[in-house]
Amino acid sequence: MMLKFPEYPFTPILGWSISRFETFDKCKRQYFYQYYSKYVRGVPIYKITKLKELTTVPLEVGSAVHDCMEALLARLQKSDSTIDEGKFLKFADDKLREYFSSKTFIEIYYNQTAELDFQAASEKVRVCLENFLGGPCFNWLYMRALINKTGWMIEPPGYGETRLNGLKAYCKMDFLFPVEDEVYILDWKTGAKDPAKHAAQLMGYAVAANSNFSIPWNRIYPKIVYLYPQYDELEISVGEQEPEIFFQRIKEQTEMMYAYCKNVEQNIPHDISKFERSPSPTMCRNCKFQELCE
Numbered sequence: 001m002m003l004k005f006p007e008y009p010f011t012p013i014l015g016w017s018i019s020r021f022e023t024f025d026k027c028k029r030q031y032f033y034q035y036y037s038k039y040v041r042g043v044p045i046y047k048i049t050k051l052k053e054l055t056t057v058p059l060e061v062g063s064a065v066h067d068c069m070e071a072l073l074a075r076l077q078k079s080d081s082t083i084d085e086g087k088f089l090k091f092a093d094d095k096l097r098e099y100f101s102s103k104t105f106i107e108i109y110y111n112q113t114a115e116l117d118f119q120a121a122s123e124k125v126r127v128c129l130e131n132f133l134g135g136p137c138f139n140w141l142y143m144r145a146l147i148n149k150t151g152w153m154i155e156p157p158g159y160g161e162t163r164l165n166g167l168k169a170y171c172k173m174d175f176l177f178p179v180e181d182e183v184y185i186l187d188w189k190t191g192a193k194d195p196a197k198h199a200a201q202l203m204g205y206a207v208a209a210n211s212n213f214s215i216p217w218n219r220i221y222p223k224i225v226y227l228y229p230q231y232d233e234l235e236i237s238v239g240e241q242e243p244e245i246f247f248q249r250i251k252e253q254t255e256m257m258y259a260y261c262k263n264v265e266q267n268i269p270h271d272i273s274k275f276e277r278s279p280s281p282t283m284c285r286n287c288k289f290q291e292l293c294e
Contacts, residue, residue, distance in 0.1 A: 012267045015168035016254045018201050027278035033289040036269045054106050054288040061121050062190045064096040065128045073154045092125050128227035135231040152177040162208040165247040171208040185222040198224045202236045203246045
């Protein structure tokens with residue numbers, strides 16, 4: 001079974017995604033800065049760009065693990081010989097060091113700490129990768145999935161654009177692969193468990209796979225693979241009524257975001273004054289754009 005995502009013509013209308021609605025839901029002002037930065041007045045574009053590129057230590061730990069998992073799977077596609085764990089972990093350490101030296105961190109930019117703890121971050125990356133190599137998923141890939149490794153989709157290109165019941169949406173998958181007439185979707189997590197949020201994310205993947213590839217629901221198996229602090233999994237099964245419930249939720253969330261546009265089709269927002277600021281100090285502390293609100 002060979003799978004390929006369809007290509008959609010460009011449309012300016014906004015598209016739903018888990019991350020976009022999450023930002024919208026927690027702070028409308030942050031949402032404006034993140035998704036409508038070209039409409040910010042009185043702030044040079046280079047400043048907005050710089051703030052948008054700020055990152056955090058947890059984000060870069062996640063990026064390093066995802067990049068290493070991508071490299072590992074690509075290596076398995078070429079050869080099923082034994083993985084040299086020492087070289088693999090050295091590759092991971094070098095990747096994380098590259099990120100630490102080339103990116104600007106919120107923790108430093110906003111004077112939350114004088115120095116980043118690279119060793120602690122490196123240790124977390126190491127634990128994540130060792131948990132995967134020693135976990136059941138890795139063994140299962142060797143036993144079942146390698147048979148059709150030419151059909152693997154590892155970090156598919158683009159943003160995962162799809163259509164969910166006619167609505168534009170983005171469902172970026174980490175790893176999608178066929179096993180006989182079934183399709184499995186895996187998503188790596190290095191942070192805290194959030195069963196409700198992650199189950200919704202998995203439902204989005206299942207719906208996208210059904211929509212794009214016409215795969216029956218009972219042959220789609222989406223799963224979260226938690227890599228820290230220990231290995232764990234979250235798997236969902238798609239019941240008969242669940243897709244329709246999910247479609248309705250996405251429709252409602254999309255319409256909530258549409259309400260902040262004065263031109264929905266062109267995705268032009270209302271004035272920034274309509275985008276309220278979150279009252280949460282903790283949320284503000286972790287926001288890239290906090291200096292603009294000050």
